[in-house]
């Protein structure tokens with residue numbers, strides 16, 4: 154076995170958070186769709202697909218290094234939201250939890266002298282920073298323009314842009 158047992162256990166625990174992120178974004182996308190926010194729905198569907206990629210990266214990595222990846226058990230995610238602002242705030246909270254868990258994984262890998270896992274996690278450190286920055290900017294922007302119907306139309310269009318372009322092109 155290439156991977157230290159403690160690292161394998163920590164990675165398996167982390168799988169729960171990545172899977173919860175898939176569910177969270179899918180649930181938000183559905184709420185957006187049901188409430189006429191089509192652009193936002195497309196954005197959150199894209200987020201959910203990205204999380205599936207993250208989940209599979211962790212899942213496959215555990216097996217590749219001689220561990221046993223375990224499909225996690227999950228609670229039902231939140232299904233209704235007050236506003237697009239709330240969906241962004243909940244998404245930031247969720248991303249922040251994932252970031253903290255990744256930092257802890259790095260500490261565990263270091264303690265176990267597992268340089269391979271530490272190198273594997275580097276991609277996620279960068280990814281998490283991008284995600285948190287994206288939601289921070291969205292929250293600031295929504296607070297700036299307010300929550301009226303016309304503002305919401307504009308916010309929905311902004312999120313639609315994010316769903317079809319990369320972050321740099323959309324300026325978020």
Ligand code: MG
Pocket residue numbers: 171174203204207208251
């Ligand atoms: Mg993720």
